[in-house]
Amino acid sequence: MPKSLSLCLSEEKMQKWGRKKKNQLSLLFVLFLCFFVLFKITILSNGGITRSRGDDDPHSNSNSNPNPSSLPTYLTSNASTPRVANRVLGASDWSKACTTIQSYKRRAAVAAEDGRQHESKSDGCNLFSGRWVYDNRSYPLYEELDCPYMSDQLACRKHGRPDRDYQSWRWQPDSCELKRWNATEMLEKLRGKRLMFAGDSLNRGQWISMVCLVQSAIPAGKKSMTPNAGLTKFMAEEYNASIEFYWAPLIVESNSDDPINHRLDERKIRPDSLLKHAAEWANADILIFNSYLWWRSGNKIKLVWSSSEEDICEEADGIDAMKLALETWAGWVSTSVDPQKQQVFFVTMSPTHLWSREWNPGSDGNCYDERAPIDDEGYWGSGSDVETMHAVAAIMAKLGRKITVLNITQLSEYRKDGHPSIYRKFWEALTPRQLANPASYADCIHWCLPGVPDVWNELLFNSL
Numbered sequence: 001m002p003k004s005l006s007l008c009l010s011e012e013k014m015q016k017w018g019r020k021k022k023n024q025l026s027l028l029f030v031l032f033l034c035f036f037v038l039f040k041i042t043i044l045s046n047g048g049i050t051r052s053r054g055d056d057d058p059h060s061n062s063n064s065n066p067n068p069s070s071l072p073t074y075l076t077s078n079a080s081t082p083r084v085a086n087r088v089l090g091a092s093d094w095s096k097a098c099t100t101i102q103s104y105k106r107r108a109a110v111a112a113e114d115g116r117q118h119e120s121k122s123d124g125c126n127l128f129s130g131r132w133v134y135d136n137r138s139y140p141l142y143e144e145l146d147c148p149y150m151s152d153q154l155a156c157r158k159h160g161r162p163d164r165d166y167q168s169w170r171w172q173p174d175s176c177e178l179k180r181w182n183a184t185e186m187l188e189k190l191r192g193k194r195l196m197f198a199g200d201s202l203n204r205g206q207w208i209s210m211v212c213l214v215q216s217a218i219p220a221g222k223k224s225m226t227p228n229a230g231l232t233k234f235m236a237e238e239y240n241a242s243i244e245f246y247w248a249p250l251i252v253e254s255n256s257d258d259p260i261n262h263r264l265d266e267r268k269i270r271p272d273s274l275l276k277h278a279a280e281w282a283n284a285d286i287l288i289f290n291s292y293l294w295w296r297s298g299n300k301i302k303l304v305w306s307s308s309e310e311d312i313c314e315e316a317d318g319i320d321a322m323k324l325a326l327e328t329w330a331g332w333v334s335t336s337v338d339p340q341k342q343q344v345f346f347v348t349m350s351p352t353h354l355w356s357r358e359w360n361p362g363s364d365g366n367c368y369d370e371r372a373p374i375d376d377e378g379y380w381g382s383g384s385d386v387e388t389m390h391a392v393a394a395i396m397a398k399l400g401r402k403i404t405v406l407n408i409t410q411l412s413e414y415r416k417d418g419h420p421s422i423y424r425k426f427w428e429a430l431t432p433r434q435l436a437n438p439a440s441y442a443d444c445i446h447w448c449l450p451g452v453p454d455v456w457n458e459l460l461f462n463s464l
């Protein structure tokens with residue numbers, strides 16, 4: 001275990017995190033909230049993009065119920081969590097739920113199995129172990145201004161970022177070469193297919209990156225963007241291909257599933273149900289999931305089990321709630337995904353760079369004004385929670401070849417320079433006090449484009 005990794009688990013670190021987290025995290029969630037609203041405005045105000053009506057319930061399809069008899073043993077053996085398909089809760093149901101709160105009674109721990117997880121590898125080479133090489137000849141792969149689908153939250157140069165080097169780093173695996181990015185080849189891989197990203201705003205950033213990476217290879221008039229409630233689609237007509245984003249920040253059904261009204265002060269989830277989401281996922285050929293930061297607010301999460309009345313809820317820590325949600329999701333993958341027909345990827349946690357003292361001891365900032373990657377090999381900051389990583393690895397291992405892990409955490413850990421920091425559009429007007437101290441409102445969570453998520457997509461391209 002690298003030194004920095006054990007350090008981040010130390011008691012002292014945890015306490016510091018505890019003290020600082022309130023401010024940092026409330027900022028974090030304001031960012032999440034604004035992100036989609038602004039994103040929508042950006043898309044909608046882009047010329048030529050039409051908005052389709054989102055009034056009909058697109059989730060009435062119930063064909064995708066997993067067959068309970070084929071559930072993996074680690075789900076069925078747990079009698080206290082029956083997987084009953086229940087009606088989908090509406091906004092008012094969610095707000096009425098949980099009048100009585102009980103503390104979470106930990107379910108039997110998931111037994112460890114022998115299964116080896118399937119990491120994306122080419123010819124036995126681990127693509128995720130390597131280093132960043134400055135390469136301003138080949139990078140960036142596209143220009144920020146040339147992508148009409150760019151989000152104002154990620155367009156850092158447009159919002160005044162003075163340096164450009166953050167766009168010009170190539171990921172070099174230790175023991176092999178990445179296949180060079182080729183937009184036409186990517187579109188050929190997607191011909192006749194639906195590629196769907198499902199998750200939170202980090203996953204949305206990767207989706208926008210993918211759209212920007214391919215769109216220049218498609219002539220004007222042969223591409224379109226259709227925002228529609230929780231599902232936004234980019235279409236490449238000549239390829240009959242779509243690249244879509246589905247908002248599901250907590251993976252299972254939750255009171256945060258509305259892409260605009262997330263009700264962030266009190267989070268409630270159905271830990272045992274995702275059928276509403278799965279009805280959409282079932283139609284995709286390639287699925288890219290992520291889920292991490294939404295479990296990390298520090299607040300308890302309310303569990304609205306399908307098996308009990310909606311007014312009685314349990315309350316769990318983020319990590320416990322995340323494990324439950326991911327197990328439900330894993331149950332869906334294991335019963336509903338046919339690896340011959342669907343390819344499923346899971347993107348590991350995207351690191352944050354909220355405390356510069358972690359890479360520069362004695363300093364008191366964050367990612368603001370960082371202009372170069374960290375070159376301390378194996379660097380690991382407190383933004384990447386080790387317990388979460390272990391939980392995710394255990395669940396992925398069980399899914400074996402049904403899932404491919406895009407393990408972007410370590411490579412992104414090095415990229416303290418890749419965040420928008422103050423160079424993005426902010427939802428609320430900044431106060432003079434904030435403006436006087438830029439680090440106080442810097443976004444050290446999302447990533448500038450072109451930038452780090454382009455490399456995540458190159459890794460995906462190499463894994464398809």
Ligand SMILES: *[C@@H]1O[C@H](CO)[C@@H](O)[C@H](O)[C@H]1NC(C)=O
Pocket residue numbers: 136137
């Ligand atoms: C690439 O970087 C080098 C060194 O910083 C610089 O001299 C050169 O002009 C840059 N080339 C491009 C195409 O930006």
Ligand SMILES: *[C@@H]1O[C@H](CO)[C@@H](O)[C@H](O)[C@H]1NC(C)=O
Pocket residue numbers: 182183184185188
């Ligand atoms: C990109 O891929 C297309 C289709 O596979 C191929 O025809 C073309 O030569 C490739 N371009 C480069 C630069 O390799």
Ligand SMILES: *[C@@H]1O[C@H](CO)[C@@H](O)[C@H](O)[C@H]1NC(C)=O
Pocket residue numbers: 192193194240
């Ligand atoms: C286009 O792709 C969809 C699947 O995404 C498929 O159902 C449909 O038949 C395709 N249409 C054509 C004309 O190939």
Ligand SMILES: *[C@@H]1O[C@H](CO)[C@@H](O)[C@H](O)[C@H]1NC(C)=O
Pocket residue numbers: 117348389390392393396405407409410
């Ligand atoms: C991702 O890689 C890290 C090492 O960089 C490893 O500790 C972790 O277990 C991996 N995560 C998963 C889900 O495989």
